[in-house]
Amino acid sequence: MTQIEFLNIVMPFKDKVFRLAKRLLVSREEAEDATQEVLLRLWNNKKKIQEYKNVEAFSMTMTKNFCFDKLKSKQAQNLKIVHSNYEDGNTPLQKQIELNDSVDWVSKIIEELPEQQKMIIQLRDIEEYDFDEIAKMLDMNNTAVRVNLSRARKTIREKLTNTHNYGVK
Amino acid sequence: MVLNNIEKLLEKYENGETTLKEEQQLKHYFSQETVAPHLEVYKPMFAYFLVNKQEQFTKDIPLKTKRTFNYKWISVAAVAVLMLGFYFNQPDNSCEEDLLGTFCEPEQALNEVTRSLAMISSHFNKGASTVNYLNEVNKGTATLGYLNEIENTTSIIFKN
Numbered sequence: 600m601t602q603i604e605f606l607n608i609v610m611p612f613k614d615k616v617f618r619l620a621k622r623l624l625v626s627r628e629e630a631e632d633a634t635q636e637v638l639l640r641l642w643n644n645k646k647k648i649q650e651y652k653n654v655e656a657f658s659m660t661m662t663k664n665f666c667f668d669k670l671k672s673k674q675a676q677n678l679k680i681v682h683s684n685y686e687d688g689n690t691p692l693q694k695q696i697e698l699n700d701s702v703d704w705v706s707k708i709i710e711e712l713p714e715q716q717k718m719i720i721q722l723r724d725i726e727e728y729d730f731d732e733i734a735k736m737l738d739m740n741n742t743a744v745r746v747n748l749s750r751a752r753k754t755i756r757e758k759l760t761n762t763h764n765y766g767v768k
Numbered sequence: 769m770v771l772n773n774i775e776k777l778l779e780k781y782e783n784g785e786t787t788l789k790e791e792q793q794l795k796h797y798f799s800q801e802t803v804a805p806h807l808e809v810y811k812p813m814f815a816y817f818l819v820n821k822q823e824q825f826t827k828d829i830p831l832k833t834k835r836t837f838n839y840k841w842i843s844v845a846a847v848a849v850l851m852l853g854f855y856f857n858q859p860d861n862s863c864e865e866d867l868l869g870t871f872c873e874p875e876q877a878l879n880e881v882t883r884s885l886a887m888i889s890s891h892f893n894k895g896a897s898t899v900n901y902l903n904e905v906n907k908g909t910a911t912l913g914y915l916n917e918i919e920n921t922t923s924i925i926f927k928n
Contacts, residue, residue: 617825631827701812749784
């Protein structure tokens, strides 16, 4: 397989891999490294690529596992930097700023979700995969995915309502 | 009513029962400028999803066509070297006169061989003829046999 053929396979979903890695690892640099690593591993195993039924799903699973490994080793090193306790008390002045601020809030809320729900939100609401694909990628069953998704969505909505009404009620 | 529909969809959405198409509708609705005030809460969420989808991986991938060194080629090379070694070590057919006992012409070699064989046989015969003196010794010992006879007779005499 030549580089061009490989890139043709990989290009459509490399951004998705990156975004999933970023969702899990938070930092952009780390997500880039993770994506690179995942793609390189794919490249090194390019002979087996034809055997995989769904390269994209396979890569997503690989990314998930790789990021979990990273997170684990990070926790072992005790170097976790938590910056999600940052609170913005300023009342937004403009609608646009308010919206941006709320968008930021959404990202923070998602960051606080359990890993599983984070990934499902990412895969469903951002990447728009269907349930079967997500179930396959995460090695879960279909209903478990739905339940987790529903929980995640409800949590986001509740927290958003809280922040939205902050200072109003 | 559209709003009614959206509300229904939102409920389904929160239960994780919407299809991808229905979610598209929701995203489309919330990407509008004006949204029903009581649904304002959802706006940042869908806005976030849309914004997040734009993010791209910009770092390039260092795809090195890694030269996978194939160890089987080592054996091939080794065999080749061995063959070459044998080939160059082979005694060449060209004739070298200065080597002791080699001749280029078979006739000459035959002559030389017969000559040396003749020499060997003549010398051998010479040697064999000197060995003939040993026969004289045998003769001597045979005459010594007579002494035994004498002894015998003397012993008979002394017995009596």
